[in-house]
Amino acid sequence: MSALSLTELPARVKIVEMGPRDGLQNEAAVVKTADKVRFIDLLSASGLAAIEATSFVRPSAIPQLDDAEAVMAAIERRPGVTYLALTPNMRGLDRARSAGVRAVAVFTAASESFTKRNINMTIAESLATFATVVRDARRDGMWVRAYVSTAFGCPYEGAVEVDAVVRVASALAEFGVDEISIGDTIGVATPRGVVEVAGALQAHMPVERLAMHFHDTRGTALANVVAALQMQISIFDSSAGGLGGCPYAPGATGNLATEDLLYMLDGMGIETGVSLEGIRAASRYLSGAIGREPVSRAYRALEAAAARA
Numbered sequence: 001m002s003a004l005s006l007t008e009l010p011a012r013v014k015i016v017e018m019g020p021r022d023g024l025q026n027e028a029a030v031v032k033t034a035d036k037v038r039f040i041d042l043l044s045a046s047g048l049a050a051i052e053a054t055s056f057v058r059p060s061a062i063p064q065l066d067d068a069e070a071v072m073a074a075i076e077r078r079p080g081v082t083y084l085a086l087t088p089n090m091r092g093l094d095r096a097r098s099a100g101v102r103a104v105a106v107f108t109a110a111s112e113s114f115t116k117r118n119i120n121m122t123i124a125e126s127l128a129t130f131a132t133v134v135r136d137a138r139r140d141g142m143w144v145r146a147y148v149s150t151a152f153g154c155p156y157e158g159a160v161e162v163d164a165v166v167r168v169a170s171a172l173a174e175f176g177v178d179e180i181s182i183g184d185t186i187g188v189a190t191p192r193g194v195v196e197v198a199g200a201l202q203a204h205m206p207v208e209r210l211a212m213h214f215h216d217t218r219g220t221a222l223a224n225v226v227a228a229l230q231m232q233i234s235i236f237d238s239s240a241g242g243l244g245g246c247p248y249a250p251g252a253t254g255n256l257a258t259e260d261l262l263y264m265l266d267g268m269g270i271e272t273g274v275s276l277e278g279i280r281a282a283s284r285y286l287s288g289a290i291g292r293e294p295v296s297r298a299y300r301a302l303e304a305a306a307a308r309a
């Protein structure tokens with residue numbers, strides 16, 4: 001009997017693909033609408049159950065995502081796939097509704113300075129805004145996700161208290177959101193912090209509603225995924241190719257790459273329903289469109305092996 005037993009881990013994981021929104025939002029290159037649509041269609045074909053496709057933010061605020069309506073109109077919406085769009089306010093929700101979006105997401109943080117600089121609201125103001133957005137979205141039968149970023153550290157304040165994460169996440173849970181994604185926005189988390197935060201949150205909400213959004217800025221993302229799995233978390237955010245970078249450490253790695261996550265989960269015998277080859281094809285396409293190789297380690301290893309064969 002081995003000392004390390006992995007038998008208590010979830011048998012199945014849901015991956016929420018962040019590339020088209022969180023990824024492209026943080027890339028310098030502005031991608032043509034047709035390339036985004038092709039990228040999303042390739043991701044859909046890989047077996048992903050959830051893809052964050054775009055953001056209905058004011059177009060001048062994030063030029064990379066100023067074509068939300070056009071993207072939503074052109075993608076092939078496969079049955080069984082949830083196509084999420086970020087809706088920062090009621091105007092965004094109205095636009096999303098008109099575009100036929102059935103799943104929306106709201107975005108706040110666990111630290112005041114980040115929330116102020118990122119969305120120009122206090123945490124309390126952001127929660128007041130989202131209470132209305134979530135209420136109306138739910139009334140329309142939409143599926144709703146909420147993000148709590150800077151849960152493990154803030155670029156302006158440093159360490160973030162676990163209690164601060166619990167307060168914000170609990171408020172969002174009370175609004176009745178379907179899923180809450182806890183984000184390591186600057187990639188500083190280590191497994192110990194993941195266990196602490198996941199443990200504290202589980203006293204306030206069902207673990208089935210909790211997702212983790214790790215960044216690999218300091219190389220700890222996959223270790224954090226294993227720690228979260230041990231806490232029975234079974235929903236993880238990742239970005240095809242590792243698209244996105246880290247806005248707070250230019251040149252550094254940001255979002256955990258979907259290929260790296262999949263390679264590990266496949267090897268651990270944890271089901272995802274997602275084809276690594278399919279994600280690789282989507283990353284290869286997008287990398288051609290932005291003129292940059294994906295930072296995903298698994299992607300690079302697979303490409304290098306294929307080139308030698």
Ligand code: MG
Pocket residue numbers: 018022185213215244254255
């Ligand atoms: Mg991210």
